[in-house]
Amino acid sequence: MAASAPSSSGNEPDPNSTNLRPPGSRFLQKNNNLEEKISSFKERSSKDLLDNSDRDSRFRRTETDFSNLFARDLLPAKNGEEPTMQFLLEVVDILTNYVRKTFDRSTKVLDFHHPHQLLEGMEGFNLELSDQPESLEQILVDCRDTLKYGVRTGHPRFFNQLSTGLDIIGLSGEWLTSTANTNMFTYEIAPVFVLMEQLTLKKMREIIGWPDGEGDGIFSPGGAISNMYSVMIARYKFFPEVKTKGMTAAPRLVLFTSEHSHYSIKKASAALGFGTENLILLSTDERGRVIPADLEAKVIDAKARGCVPMFVNATAGSTVYGAFDPIHEIADICEKYNMWLHVDGAWGGGLLMSRKHRHKLCGVERANSVTWNPHKMMGVPLQCSAILVRERGVLSGCNSMCAGYLFQPDKQYDVSYDTGDKAIQCGRHVDIFKFWLMWKAKGTIGFEQHIDKCLDLSHYLYTKIKGRKGYQMVFDGEPQHTNVCFWYLPPGIRDMPDGQEKREKLHKVAPKIKALMMESGTTMVGYQPQGDKVNFFRMVISNPAATRSDIDFLTDEIERLGQDL
Amino acid sequence: MAASAPSSSGNEPDPNSTNLRPPGSRFLQKNNNLEEKISSFKERSSKDLLDNSDRDSRFRRTETDFSNLFARDLLPAKNGEEPTMQFLLEVVDILTNYVRKTFDRSTKVLDFHHPHQLLEGMEGFNLELSDQPESLEQILVDCRDTLKYGVRTGHPRFFNQLSTGLDIIGLSGEWLTSTANTNMFTYEIAPVFVLMEQLTLKKMREIIGWPDGEGDGIFSPGGAISNMYSVMIARYKFFPEVKTKGMTAAPRLVLFTSEHSHYSIKKASAALGFGTENLILLSTDERGRVIPADLEAKVIDAKARGCVPMFVNATAGSTVYGAFDPIHEIADICEKYNMWLHVDGAWGGGLLMSRKHRHKLCGVERANSVTWNPHKMMGVPLQCSAILVRERGVLSGCNSMCAGYLFQPDKQYDVSYDTGDKAIQCGRHVDIFKFWLMWKAKGTIGFEQHIDKCLDLSHYLYTKIKGRKGYQMVFDGEPQHTNVCFWYLPPGIRDMPDGQEKREKLHKVAPKIKALMMESGTTMVGYQPQGDKVNFFRMVISNPAATRSDIDFLTDEIERLGQDL
Incomplete structure (x- = not known):
């Protein structure tokens, strides 16, 4: 191959690149x-x-x-x-x-x-x-x-997902992150971001309640991957030989999680080689919270079948009901049977920032690992999820492979800051900066105010529709998180006798209203069935732009669109 | 809990929020x-x-x-x-x-x-x-x-990583992506991005050479996760029962990859429950390319030991040497022994865009899956990695869990566009837009020009230092990719007789020069040992801003800083 000059075609700008545009030109329609x-x-x-x-x-x-x-x-x-x-x-x-x-x-x-x-x-x-x-x-x-x-997704009337809102500081942080366009694997090329990650993770561990914020952690591409980490490191802690010898080196391991928990625990059990049948689903009370006695019974049963109970996931803020599992009681059982306790606080972890609401995660300090997604309740732009681990060393022990081309031991700086080998990823996006910047700009109290406000709004919605004509709550009592789950019964269904026909009709109401909502484009809210419950609306509030008037708008809109169904 | 008004403190702007700044104010030092x-x-x-x-x-x-x-x-x-x-x-x-x-x-x-x-x-x-x-x-x-x-990382003299450069269109795309701040799991909230992903993946499959671009794929948070996907779906294809029953339902499975391959294959074998000992490393020739006969011998040996050979990774562009494994010969062996062929083109996949260089991936169309990171050789901002799969259905079969709250079957649109259940993630960052926008803005030919230019530059470097006093190539012959691997021997070492003392001295040269480089801040290039070879420089060129003068600058700088070592 002969040395040829780099292609330079097009590297010279067109001399006509700036000129006057005729008035009335189509392209830029100025509107303010x-x-x-x-x-x-x-x-x-x-x-x-x-x-x-x-x-x-x-x-x-x-x-x-x-x-x-x-x-x-x-x-x-x-x-x-x-x-x-x-x-x-x-x-x-x-x-x-x-x-x-x-x-x-x-x-x-x-x-x-x-x-x-x-x-x-x-x-x-x-x-x-x-x-x-x-x-x-x-x-x-x-x-x-x-x-x-x-x-x-930042519109004050977008309620469709757990991640909503458009935080201006977070947005600025993302713009800067993309401009810096670097990678978290080494201090060498991300010195500031690596340190920000360390300091922020430590702060989060302090808030969880681990002594002196000790422990470990990493930001991952989302809650599902963070939950997957928790299962991996639990396995490594109890059966480190699986890393080298595979799952056949371990006894038959079983995992436990609520029937209301996020499907990522199931995905992890499939991906990591446990098998979904070895993930045992725990019964919940009518509010969607794990019944600790059911966990203990299933642990005993699994042991009787020759299985080894290894891992329990307690959900702090379930996806649909917003339920918080009773962590202390679950932790007692985990200690008794020597199991890893993971708390999936992807959605509910943000409540730790609120003095008023953090009691809902009481006992979280007893967890061995915690998932916490600032990109949900704390309004940080996507993606921003942390896996936090109480014991130092187990995360890197589990994942490190010591790739020589990245993690040279003979660098001129303290290479303990090269954190990339702890990850299952190699290259890793900078997710920390926007979060760090928001924390600087709002302070801890700013996050607290945001969370308290969202919970106040959901209380407003709950109070408004509880007992209101045409509405029926999916479960009784004040929701624990901002999730408000309800059926809207159009006039034509309201007075039907309970039974299969009414259920079938009601099952079709939420999808129809949602379709009309999307076509009119006025607001968005999610719906789904759950267990034997037909389709219902799940309202969630994490959007800092939402106000009571937007809540009123939503219910008016549901009633308007559902009137004739 | 009583209904309380949302906290409104601070929602009123300070009436003094805009005012005149005294001249000479510290904060904004205008400099152009x-x-x-x-x-x-x-x-x-x-x-x-x-x-x-x-x-x-x-x-x-x-x-x-x-x-x-x-x-x-x-x-x-x-x-x-x-x-x-x-x-x-x-x-x-x-x-x-x-x-x-x-x-x-x-x-x-x-x-x-x-x-x-x-x-x-x-x-x-x-x-x-x-x-x-x-x-x-x-x-x-x-x-x-x-x-x-x-x-x-966009500086014309930053050569430290496989991902370098700052593409202005890609940057604009990332700014827009963060402003849109949405999530790839459903068409419902990412209609345009979901379609862009589908069209772009199809285009990539066409370029790979799969008939009509048929197949499947998804963008993942990086090459390591894409490679992990390939192992997961291979396992699902051959042993679908592992999804439900775990690894104990399968025979003892073994995987093969080059000793020069990326460490993510090893991470995947640990994470997914195979165990790193069941990942068999293949010998390479002096250029770092897998020796097909070694693969076949090791397959036969594994079978003789009662193992089931399941998966072969062929690297297209190895991390250090930039070597391309001979895909056709590996594919023959995979067909003969019924193994999944994955091509890890995280680094080398971009060469498929060049008519001049795509022959280096000859046979890639025979792969069952391909990793291809546009965020490396194609200059797309981080993160942008695709896993492409030849057979439709296996990706979703492997990963789907049918979460009711996200993937309702009774939506008003064609829900086959809700692609989230194919992923191991739940929420998934929008990685497609910047790439789609760059493709629009450059055209296929723009990527081709970029790649040809980078390879021309590495040829220039190779030609320049091959045989130049003080330089020694790590392997003979023209590099296949832009990786140019070499030792620089300071004058004090050059004339030493070969032996342990010279090796020990030479091993310390690259780290010292690199440390001086970083302290002077003038340029950055990576180094590492490999096998029995002491620390050497690995120059890679993916930066569109680099020119011959920057290559000259690098060698001058190495000589300047290494002169007295």
Whole structure:
């Protein structure tokens, strides 16, 4: 192969890359004062750089013409700085406009289209990839359309998921993280982020209540992976030989979790080689909380069958009911039978930040490991999930493989800060910065206020609909978390006698209302069946933008859309 | 619990939130023309909103005073829009400044500090978290300092990792992704992103060479997880009962991979319950490529020992040598012995985009699964990794648990687009958009040009140092990928007779030069030992900003710093 010059085609910017745009041009439809100012600014800065003396023209409505610019004209291209800055500012214009509208209740939550509609291509929006580059103008249109046909998860009336809201500090943190574009595996290339992770994990362990915040932990790509870690490290703690010899080196191990727990525990038992049949589901009371006596009975039964009970997951904030398992009573049983206690606080862990509500996780300090997702109740942007471990050493013992090309022992700094070998990942996204920055900006008390407010709102909803005509609660009593589970019974069903026919009709109500909601785009809330209970709504509140008026809006909307069903 | 009003303290903005800043104020030290214009713009837009008639004052150098503003003053706070926009623009100012400097060769790659130095707190930069909120001014300082003490992975002279560079389109895509802040598990809340993922995965499968791009796949949080998927689905394909009954339901399974392969295969064999001893390492030739005859011999041997050979990983682009295993010959053996063939193209997969270099993956179309990380050779920002599977159904068969609260069958749209149950994750970050956007912006040919350019550059380096005084190649012949592995021998070592003493001295050279490099902050390149070979440099080129002059700079720097060792 002969040495050839690096391809430089396209590295020279088009000399016509900035020019005047004819008035009324289709591309940028300015629709408010601030946008006008931004574009006016951009035109000015662009003009100033080109012709610093042309001060009089600086307010002419002109913009960089992106129709003649391509990705190859941006940095690192020669003279790429100016188009790069103009392009990034244009993107920011689109994004800040989206942010403003997200918080504007006159904007829809979504503009629903079916898959086939988006695949056929909306006006000017074509998802297909091609061999040839598109102009930067088209790229900006694509950015705008991607947001247009998406779902505003930060909208004050988006209640569909456990992760909602759009935190401005967290968003800034994510923007910075992507700009830094580095990797958590070594201190060498992520010195600040590695230290932030260590300090933040320690703070979280202190809040859990482990002495001096001692222990270990890591941020993982989500609660399911964090829960998977807990099962892995429990196995390593009791049967370290499985790491080298495989599951056949261990006796038949069984795991326990609530029938209401998150399905990731089941996924982990399948993936890690335990088998889902060796995950034993625990009965719950009517509120969805594990019955400790059932755990003990099943432990005894498993031992009688020759199995080795190894791991118990206690859920702190179940996905549907928001139930908190009684950790102290479960911990007693774990100690008695020498089992690992994991607390899945992916959803409920945030309540540890609230002096008023943290008692719901009473006993969490007795857990061997805890999953806690700041990207749920604490409003941190996705993804941000931590697995915290009480005992030091077991996480790295479980996962380390000492890859020489990454974790050289002869570096010039203290290599105990190279934490990558603790992970099941190699490269690992920087999830810490946005969270650290939010904590700095809000303080612990800011998180507490947010959590207390969300729980106050769910109390408001519960109080409002409990006993209200047409509503029926799925379980009695004040919810423990922000989950409020209820049926809405349209007038035509309300007075039917209880029985199969009513159940069948009621089962179809929530999906129908949800479909109408999505088509009108006004609000979003989840529904599902659970056990023998037909489809019901699960309202959850984690959105800092939500107010009582949004709760009122939701119930009005359910009644409006469900009226004639 | 009584219904109480949501905490509204702090939701009212401070009436003094925008004011004039005294000249010479410490906080914002403007250092270039563009920055001045941005701040001038911001002041203007702010002033205009406050007082639209005050046109004469619009160029006064004033800014929003963030020292009296807090996170609670931003959206969704009442009147939060204006401070939110000002704050985001201030963040963008910091980020665009960082972007510009990243591409400026007069800027250092890093400003190295030891962990204890950063932990003790640099001037004004304190990593500790506190109970009380910090002002937005401090938050902006923290953003600036975080970047200041980090590593510029996009710098033209950063060669330390397989993922380097800062693609402006990809960066814009990440900014948009974080603003959209949604989750890949259902079409319901990520309609556009779900479709983009499907179309992009199909395109990747077409490029691999699977008929009509048929098959399946998913984006995962990184190559290690993608490789883990491949082992899981291979096991499910051959022994589906392991999902429910665990590893004890299967015979003793063995896996094969090159001794040069990535350590994630070993991590997967430990995590999934195979045990690392049941991962059999294959011998390689002097270039680091698997010797197919060794594979067959070890398969026969394993069978003779009563084991069941199940899975072979062929590496396409090994981490250190950049070696490509001979896929066709390995595929023949896999077919003969009915084993799953996985190709780990995390690093080398990108070469499929180049007509000139894709022959190095010849036979990849015979693989059952392929890992391909666009965040490595294709320059997509972290994280972006795909696991691609030839047979439809096995990925979802392996992982689905049918969680009722997410994957309701009675939705109004075609629920086959709810792809979340295929994943081992529940929530899943949107990794597709930046990649899709880059593909749109560059076209297939843009990726091809980038890859050809990087390989041309590594050829330039190879040609330059091969036979040059003081350099010794780790293996003979032109490298297959951009990995160029070499020792630098300082003058004092060059003429020593071969032997243990020389080896010991040489082993210490690369770490010393690397430490000096990091302390001077001029460039970064990796080193490691491999097998019986003492520490050597591994140069890799994936950075689109790198040029021949940067390669020259690197060798000059190695010689300068290594001169007196």
